[in-house]
Amino acid sequence: MSEKDVLHILGKEVALGxxxxxSFNVAKLHTQNTIDVPVIIERSKKPGPTVLITAGIHGDEVNGVEIVRQIISKGINKPKRGTIICVPVIxxxxxxxxxxxxxxxxxxxxxxxxxRGGSLASRVAFKLVTEILPHANLVLDFHTGGADRYNAAQIRIIKNEKTLDELANVFGAPFVFYSKNLNKSxxxxxHKLGIPTLLFEGGKSASIDNTITNTAVNGTKRVLNHLGMLNRKFKVSQPKQDCIHLLESKWIRAKYSGMFKATITINSKVKKGDDIGNITDPYGSFNHFVKAPNDGYIININESPIIYQGDAIFHISTKVKQ
Incomplete structure (x- = not known):
């Protein structure tokens, strides 16, 4: 077996098949207990691309962790060709x-x-970038909305990248959201290393949503099938609808503090002036109707029952790719 057929990763050699x-190990707890972050590697006997599947960059994004857990437990990560590396909880x-x-x-x-010698978070980032990422030809990174803000299932990519456009359409999430790469993300x-990355967003933190996980697992199967890596035992379903490509968006913020309830559902298409939520007080003396500022799709809803003036309560598209 040639040297190129052996994967050298985190001090271990993994041959084809x-x-x-x-273990992805950086530091111990303050109690001196060791924390092992498992990195699960599956290699086919046939050479091919290497796909890195990650979740849990943010510790409370459980839904992303559940997606990768399902990919592993169902054996979707055992490729027909190439290599799949899973890091469920970074x-x-x-x-x-x-x-x-x-x-x-x-x-x-x-x-x-x-x-290498930075803060704890910086050391983890450095080790991921230097010891795992260089092996990848494609990254699938799973996230959720922060706090009580529930994200519609979406793939986030940058504009004018043909490969990303193709893969995002293959994934088949309800929305493809074009957003700039954030500095130091x-x-x-x-992107700077030339590795195509599909960032999936869906659901909210500290929560597991079956619809979101199913969308993400099915999308992963479609991408792996597209690359010729999906095991033959898995069926690939077609998306229920064509992807809607969102070019621009904005946050709708609360004009008042109070008790909040959305009156439309995630993924809804709304018209300018539609009632989409209510802000009330506990005493029954105040009721403010939140209206859509423009035609668009609702891709995030704040599910917190209590909000304050200025809080982001909806995320709405403002420009859609025709």
Missing amino acids: ESAQV NVFGFLNMNREFPDGRDLNRVFPGI FRNTC
């Missing part, structure tokens, strides 16, 4: 306490590509 679980420190950030208070998705680092 082999499976392995290696920020295991935050996952332990259902916190978005690391114990050092930093958002992991704002410190990439990291520094995982997606931006992948």
Whole structure:
């Protein structure tokens, strides 16, 4: 077997046709207990692309973790050709306490590509970028909405990237949302390294939603099938509808503090002036109707029952690709 047929990752050698679980280890807990972040590797006997599947960059985004868990438990990660590397929980420190950030208070998705001797979050980013990411030809990264803000199932990519457009359409989420790569984010680092990345958003933090997980798992199967990597035992379903491509969007913010309830559902297409929610007070003396500022699709709804003036309560598209 030639050297190129052996994957050298995190101190382990994994040959074609082999499976392995290696530890992604950076630091211990303050109690000196070791934390092992499992990295699950499945290699076909036939060479091919390497797909890296990640979740849990934010520790409270459980829905993303559940998506990768299902991909592993169902055996979708065992490729017909090539290699699939799964990292279900990158920020295991935050996952332990259902916190978005690391114990050092930093958002992991704002410190990439990291520094070897930097903060805890920066060290994790550095190790991921230097020891795992270079093996990938494609990254599927799973996220959810922050706090009580529920995201419609969507793939986020940058504009004018033919490969990303093709893969996003193959994935088949209800929406493809064109958004800029944020500075020091995982997606931006992948882009700078020339690695195509599909960022999936869906659901909300500290919650598991079956519709969202099903959408993501089915989308992953479509992408793997497109690459000739999906095992023959899995069936590939067609998306229920064509992807809607969103070019621009804006947040609708609360004009008043109070008790909040959305009166439309996620994914809804609304017209300018439609009633989409209510802000009330506990005493029955105030009722403010939230109206759509423009025609568009609702891609995020704040599900918190209590909101304050200025809080983001809806995310609406303002320009759709025709």
